[in-house]
Amino acid sequence: MPSLTARQIADAIGAVVVGNPDQVVTGFAPADSARPGDLTFAENEAYFARAMASHASAVLVACDFDAQAKTLLKVANARVAFARVLPLFFPEPSLAPGIHPTAVVAATAVVDASAHVGPHCVVGERSRVGPGVVLMAHVFVGDDCVVGEGTRLHPHVTLYARTHVGRRVRIHAGAVVGSDGFGYVLDGGEHRKVPQVGQVLVHDDVEIGANTTIDRAALGATVIGRGTKIDNLVQVAHNVVIGEHSILVAQVGVAGSTRLGNYVTVAGQAGIAGHLRIGDRVTLAAQSGVMHHIPEGQKWMGSPAQPDRVTKRQLLAVERLPELLRRVQDLEREVASLRAGSAPAALPPNPPVEG
16 A cells, blocks of 8 residues: 655645645545554544544545644545545556466457456457456457457456447446347247347446346447446346436346436336336436336336325325324214214224234
8 A cells, every 4th residue: 555645645636735744644544443644534523523533644524624633634525535535545456468378369359459358258259459458357258349448347247249338447247238138029929039139338437337237239229328337236128228427226127228318316226117218317216116207307216106205295194094094993983873872982992903
């Protein structure tokens, strides 16, 4: 881990040093485990109090915090600065350029001299592997694929034929990009497969999580827009188009031919039916079941999903149901007594109501 001064870190992330600019920082750690020489961070008052009580020598803080006891690196947004600082102390391992002797590279493939092709990788016919690309062990790149500059494919990633991956993309272990879309028609009582002859286009700066699957299009392309981040165990079906800078959290499923706009957030285990249009900056809560088009800027939740205010009112009403049922039972007994021509007697205990 490198040693840096507070001034060097500040220059790298655009921070202002309050205290000793020559303070040497040798590591980065949370407050509760920080040692002398470490930098820690505080994005709120509780974190700041813990940081000031810690053994850390310097603290990365938002601009509205101040103290005399430690060197502070003041920034507009502590969490953003945290993300920028970590690579200074934990740089990504660099792998030497070259093709491992166990790799199989087709004669018609083009692999840039600066790329790293690891053990037991396969690069298919006419595929192109760009500058600085890293293919870790057991990566499979099918025929006619393109892997853009600076992209890193972790072990056991599979790119089916004709998959195009942009620059600076990260695809984590076990992900499969370009597998057949799930397309069948009923023919004479049997499910006949519709050949999936399209491709997948992954634009620049995308990240795809471990064991995620992205199906190629029946015709045309399944598209993942620039800067979009996809978590582990996500399923993106054929002909889906996802816009730029969207977020899909773990176990999300998007059915075929649906289009998501830019800056869409889909929380964990949400499912989106096929042929829908989800507008820009839409947020879908966890486990939402989306069955309708959603205009831009809205927040939906529930299954079936509805605008969040509607679903919240329904959930509150459901919470009140046991009490409402008890009140109805009391009223029914009073009405029965009045119809019998007598004043209501002492009522027997209410029967238990589930919920």
